[in-house]
Amino acid sequence: MKRIILNLAITLDGFIEGPNGEIDWCVMDDDMNFGAFLESVDTMFYGRVSYDAWGDFEPDGNASSAEKEMWQAIHAKRKFVFSGQNRTFEKAGLISSDIANHVAEIKKQGGKDIWLYGGASLIKTFIDLSLIDTYKISVHPVALGGGKPLFENLKKRIGLKLTDTRIFRSGVVELTYEPER
Template sequence: MDSSTAAQRKLVLKISVSLDGFVSGPNGEVDWVFKTIGGNDSADWILNTLRGAGTHIMGSRAYTDMAAFWPFSDSPIAVPMNDIPKVIFSRTGIENGTQGDRTGRPGVTPTAAVLQSWAAPTVASGDLREEILRLKQQPGNYILAHGGARFAQSLAASGLIDEYRLVIHPAILGHGQALFAEVPRPADLRLISATSFHSGIVAAVYEPA
C-alpha cells in the first residue's frame, strides 16, 4: 500500500438491518427499526459512532427526512448530527428540508447555525465513485454514510466502503430492499467486533477481508 492510499480516510456505513438482511420494507418502510431501537446501551454505541465522524454523507431522501427532524430534536444524538459537516449526494440538487412537519416530535428551538448546517450542506452531484474518492482524500476523521436503502446499496456496490457498522434488529421482514442487492460479485468480510444490547439489537462491525 502506497503512502497516498494509507493517508486516505475511511468510508464507514452505519445502517439498520433486519435479521434477514433488509434495510427497509418493499416500499421503503422503516417502522420496524423504531420498535427495537430503544435502550441506553445501544444509544451510546450509536452516539460514539456519530461523534467519531468527520463528515456525514447521505442521499437526498434521507437528507429531507433528517433535515426536518434533527435541528428540532432534544436527543443527545442531535448534537453530532447537527454539528458535523454534511455532504448530500444528489444529481439534481436539494431543496431546503428544514421546514418539514414536526407535529408530535420532541422539539427545541434551533440556533441559526444549526439551521444553516442543514439548509446549506455541501452537495455532491457528480459520479458517486469519483465524489467518494475525492472525500477520502480530504483530511479529517472518517466519512460516515447514512441510508436510505438506494444510497446504501449504491455505496455497497461501489466497493469503496472500508467498514460496515450494521445495527442488526431482531425483526424478520420477509421481503424488502436488501443492502447487498446491487453488489456485482461475492465479497468476503472480516468481523471486527460484535456488541449485543438489552433491546435484542446486535451491532456488528465488519471490514473487507
C-alpha cells in the same frame, strides 16, 4: 485518512426498512453508546431521498433530551448529498457526478471518519464502487417478511472479515466487518 463507515440497522431477514418505508422496528438502547459513534465522525453522506427525509429533521418538543442531543450532534456534521438532480442544499454540499473521485478528495481532507447514512441506492452505489471501509450492521430481532433489502442486485460478491461483535440488552447484535481486499 478518513474511512467510510456504513452504520446501519437491519432486520433479521435483511431489510433496512419495511414495505412502506417503516423503521418503527429500529431500537436505540442506551447501552449502544451511539453518541460515541457520532463523536467518531465529522462528515455524513446522504442520498437525496434520505436527506430530504432526515437531513434537517428536528424532533418534536416531546422528544427526550437524549434524542434532541443526538439530532444536535448529527446536524453539527459536514454533510454531502449525492443526487443526479441539480439542486442546492442550504446545509449540505451536492455531489452529482464522478463519485469515486469526489469521495477520494473528501477522504484525503483528514479529520474524523465519514458516516455513509444512506439510502439504499446510495449504499448500493458505494458497494458497487468498493468505497465502504467498514460495515457496522446492527441486526434487530425482528423479521418483516418484506421491504427494502440491504444487499440487492449486487454486481459482484463481497468478501467481508468480521472484526467486532457487540450484543445489547434489547437483543440487537452489532456486527462490524471490513471488506477483504
